[in-house]
Amino acid sequence: MATEPAGSDLPEILARYPRQPGELLNVLIDLQAHYRYLPKKALKETAEYLNVPFSQVYSVATFYKALSLKPRGEHVIKVCQGTACHLRGAPAIIEELQNVLGIRPGETTSDLKFTLETVNCLGACALAPVMMIDDATYGELTASKLRNILQKV
Incomplete structure (x- = not known):
C-alpha cells in the first residue's frame, strides 16, 4: 500500500474502470484501499477520468465514513x-x-x-x-x- 500518490499508480488504478460516472464509488474504494486515504490529487484525476465535477467526487468522498481525506493507519x-x-x-x-x-x-x-x-x-x-x-x-x-x-x- 502506498501512502502518497505515485505518478504511475493512479493511472493504473483508474484504468481498471470504465469511464462512467456510475463507477465513482468503486474507484474511490479502490483508491482508499491502495493509499489508505484519498489524496487530493487522486480525487482531481478521478473527476477528470470519469468526466464528473470535482464537487461530486468530493461530496461522495466525504459522505461515507469508510472513506478518508486524511492518511489512515496501517x-x-x-x-x-x-x-x-x-x-x-x-x-x-x-x-x-x-x-x-x-x-x-x-x-x-x-x-x-x-x-x-x-x-x-x-x-x-x-x-x-x-x-x-x-x-x-x-x-x-x-x-x-x-x-x-x-x-x-
Missing part, C-alpha cells in the same frame, strides 16, 4: 459504542486505547500504524464490549486483554 481499530457494549465497558476500552496509543477517536498515530474509530454497532452484542482491528473481531474485552491484542498486531 491498522484501523473500530470500537463498538452500541448499547450492549456501552453498558459492558466500551467507554473504559476507548479510554485505555487512548492512553496506550496516545490518540483519540478519529485520529491516527504519528507512525501511521493505528487509526482509532468508534462505531454505533459491530453486530456482536453477545461478545460485548467488542472491537475490530482491520477484519478481526475481538470480544469480551478488558484492559489487559486489549494490551495483549495490541502487542500482537
